[in-house]
Amino acid sequence: xxxxxxxxxxxxxxxxxxxxxxxxxxxxxxxxxxxxxxxxxxxxxxxxxxxxxxxxxxxxxxxxxxxxxxxxxxxxxxxxxxxxxxxxxxxxxxxxxxxxxxxxxxxxxxxxxxxxxxxxxxxxxxxxxxxxxxxxxxxxxxxxxxxxxxxxxxxxxxxxxxxxxxxxxxxxxxxxxxxxxxxxxxxxxxxxxxxxxxxxxxxxxxxxxxxxxxxxxxxxxxxxxxxxxxxxxxxxxxxxxxxxxxxxxxxxxxxxxxxxxxxxxxxxxxxxxxxxxxxxxxxxxxxxxxxxxxxxxxxx
Numbered sequence: 001x002x003x004x005x006x007x008x009x010x011x012x013x014x015x016x017x018x019x020x021x022x023x024x025x026x027x028x029x030x031x032x033x034x035x036x037x038x039x040x041x042x043x044x045x046x047x048x049x050x051x052x053x054x055x056x057x058x059x060x061x062x063x064x065x066x067x068x069x070x071x072x073x074x075x076x077x078x079x080x081x082x083x084x085x086x087x088x089x090x091x092x093x094x095x096x097x098x099x100x101x102x103x104x105x106x107x108x109x110x111x112x113x114x115x116x117x118x119x120x121x122x123x124x125x126x127x128x129x130x131x132x133x134x135x136x137x138x139x140x141x142x143x144x145x146x147x148x149x150x151x152x153x154x155x156x157x158x159x160x161x162x163x164x165x166x167x168x169x170x171x172x173x174x175x176x177x178x179x180x181x182x183x184x185x186x187x188x189x190x191x192x193x194x195x196x197x198x199x200x201x202x203x204x205x206x207x208x209x210x211x212x213x214x215x216x217x218x219x220x221x222x223x224x225x226x227x228x229x230x231x232x233x234x235x236x237x238x239x240x241x242x243x244x245x246x247x248x249x250x251x252x253x254x255x256x257x258x259x260x261x262x263x264x265x266x267x268x269x270x271x272x273x274x275x276x277x278x279x280x281x282x283x284x285x286x287x288x289x290x291x292x293x294x295x296x297x298x299x300x
Contacts, residue, residue, distance in 0.1 A: 005036055005037045006037075008033065008036065008037060009033070010026070010029050010030050010033045012033075013029045013032050013033045013036070014026070014029040016062045017029065017032070017058050017062065019062070020058040020061045020062055021058070021212055021213060022051070022054055022055070022058040023201075023205055023208050023209050023212065024055075025199075025201070025205065027196065028055075028196055028198060031194055031195075031196035032055065032059070034194055035174065035175075035176075035194050036174065038194070039172050040193060040194050041154055041175035041176070041177055041192060041193040041194070042055075042175065042176050042177070042193060042194050042195075042196065043177045043178075043179070043185075043189075043190055043193035043194065043195045043196070044176060044177065044178050044179070044196055044197075044198050045178075045179045045180075045181050045195070045196075045197050045198070046180075046181075046197055046198030046199065047180070047200065047240065047242065048180045048239070048242060049241065049242015049243060049244050049245060050198045050199065050200055050201075050242055050243060051198060051242075051243050051244075052176075052178040052198050053135065053137055053178055055176055056069070056133050056134075056135035056137075056176040056178075057135075059133045059174055059176065060132075060133040063130050063131075063133065063174065064129075064130040065128065065130040065131050065132045065133045065173070065174065066122075066126070066128060066130075066132040066133070067132070067133050067135065068119040068122055068123050068132050068133065068134045068135065068173070069119065069135045069137060070118075070119040070120065070134070070135065070136050070137065071137050071138065072136065072137060072138050072139050072140075072141045072142040072146070073138075073141050073142065074141060074142065074143055075143065076142050076143075076146050077145075077146065078149065079118070080118060081118050081119065081120050081146070081149075082118050082120045082121050082159050083115055083116060083117055083118055083121045083159075083161060084116050084118070085109075085110070085114055085115065085116065086114045086115075086116050089114055090109040090114050093108065093109055093114070094109060110163035110164070111164075112164065115161070115164070119134060120134070120153060120159065121159060121167060123169070123173040123175075124157050124158065124159065124167055124168065124169035124172070124173065125167045125169070126169075126171075126173070131169075131171045131172065131173045131174060132173045132174070133173065133174045133175075133176065134173040134174065134175045134176070135176050135178070136150070136175065136176070136177045136178070137178050138178055138179065138180060139177050139178065139179050139185060139189075140179040140180060140181060140182045140183050140185055141182065144186075147185065147186055147189055150189060151188055151189060151192065154175070154189075154192045154193070155192060156168065157169040157172045157173075175193075177189075177193060200233060200240070200242070200243070201243060203226055203227065203230055203298065206226040206229065206230070206243065206246055207222050207223050207226045209243055209246070209247070210222040210225055210226055210246055210247055210250045213247045214247050214250040214251040214254065216251060216254040216255070217250040217251065217253065217254040218254075218259050220259060220260065221250060221253055221254065221258060221259055221260065221261070222250055223298055224260065224261045224295040224296060224298065225246055225249050225250045225253065225261070225295070226246065226298060227294055227295045227296075227297065227298025228249075228261060228266070228273075228291055228292075228294060228295035228298075229241050229245070229246045229249070229273065230294070230298065231290075231291055231294035231295070232273065232274070232283070232291070235282065235283065235286070237274070237276075237279040237282065237283075238276050238278055238279050239274070239275060239276050239279060241273045241274065245272065245273045245274075245275075246273070248272050248273070249269065249272045249273045252269050252272045253265065253269060256269070260296070261292055261295045261296070262292060263288050263289055263292050266288050266291060266292055266295075267284070267288050270283065270284075270288075
């Protein structure tokens, strides 16, 4: 991080993210700025593909803090999120001690030597100069019990291991929590965080993102892709394309040697940007020609 948090500004954050290839709007840059200077977790919600997870990656690249990712899923528990014991190594240690005639080794097997640290424990028990960036991804996929555990973790940045005692962060990690809103997350968890809803980028920002991340696409093609994606998002599809799909589409078209979108190429590459057959059928039923016209109008 170029400046201490006391000297940091929202513009600094915007510039730093842009330097890592992430073009944030002012609202998101402000939320990230506040999360950094106030040491508060940042809860990001929004449609899949709008760039929520990417925020943690670019924060890690900017600050130099290790990126620790916890991918949530139904049934995730403490052993996957915080710690577990390496039972195989413990058993080998006991057998080796017994064969050597050693005694009173049972206390040893519950030492840090046999502790397997998972992302939450690593996030609070770090020794690096830069605090890690902890990404708790898609928390809406976890169940109520894990959410309840996160309440305690985020309040104290501490966990207790019965055999070893309490681990508490000297300097808290930067925490990014994401949700695709497949279900409502409890208010108690959101109260512990700053909150920001990540919107799809507007046309101009999407063009800038595509040009930055898919430089092989000529400027006119980048504008046409952004225009076509803008039109697709207005069609109320089951899964509207995200920023990642825009970048993939532009890169794919460039790889095919295209400098303009035409109906045939759009139809052939529709799977790059729409990942559900029903959405593709709906676009084809509406007519790809209209989508091409929308792209070309924006591509001027």
